[in-house]
Amino acid sequence: MRQKINSPINFERRARIIKAMAHPSRLAMLHALADGEKCVCDLREIVGADVSTVSKHLLVMKRAGLVADRKDGLWVHYRLRVPCVLDFMTCVEAVLDESREKACCKIG
Amino acid sequence: MRQKINSPINFERRARIIKAMAHPSRLAMLHALADGEKCVCDLREIVGADVSTVSKHLLVMKRAGLVADRKDGLWVHYRLRVPCVLDFMTCVEAVLDESREKACCKIG
DNA sequence: ATACTATTTGGTACTATAGCCAAATAGTCG
C-alpha cells in the first residue's frame, strides 16, 4: 500500500536520502560516479580525505540507496544507483543563480 | 566568471542548499508552499513544532535561497523561490522504490 | 499607552555528524 505523498513518515524517508547527499565530499563523489564505477581509492584521491572518512561517507550513501558496491578482489567498486540525483544539480544551480541575481542586480 | 562544475567550492555551495532541504519538517514546508505562500502560523500547524523552531527552519531555507519572505502586517508570508526543488522528489521516490525492489523482490 | 497577536532571537541541553588515527578484516601473491 502506497503512502500519502505528504505523510510525515514519507518526509522522513526522503530527508534521509537528501541528507545523504548534503555534504561537499559526497556530492563530489556522486559527480565522479557519473561516468561509471570507481574504487574507494579513486574516490579518496578525488575528495582528498582519509580513506576511513571516505569509506564512511560511502556507507552513508549506500545505506540511503544512492550508491551500490561490488567487490572485485581487493577493490570495492561503487556506482550510482539512481543517476537522476545528478539532474537535480541543474536546479541547485538555479537556486544559486537566483540568489546572485537578488544579491547584486536588483534595483529597489 | 563561471566556476568549473566540479570545483570544490561549487560542491560546498551546492551542499549548503541541499542541506537546507535535508530535514523532514523543512521538506514538509517546501511541499506545503507548492500551492502558494503561507504564513509562519500555517506552517507551524503543518509541521506541528514550536513556532520558534519553525521560524529557525525557515531562516535556514531563506539563507540557502530556497524560500523568500514578505511581511504583511503582523504576518510574514513565505514562498518558494525556485519551485524546481520539488521536482526532485520524483527522483527521491525512485531511490526509495529501487531500495524496496532490491530488499524484497530480487532473486539471486 | 495598554493589550493583544505574530514572529524572531537568545540561551541551553541534547543528539548527530565529521574527521582522524589505530586496529581489524579481507584478499592477493610469493
Place this chain on the structure above:
DNA sequence: CGACTATTTGGCTATAGTACCAAATAGTAT
C-alpha cells in the same frame, strides 16, 4: 604461511544541528 594492499570498523574529539522555553521585537487595535 608471511608480507603486502584495499577497505572497513572502533574509538575519540570537535563541531554542527535541533528543539524547547523564555524574552524581545514588531505591528494592530482600543
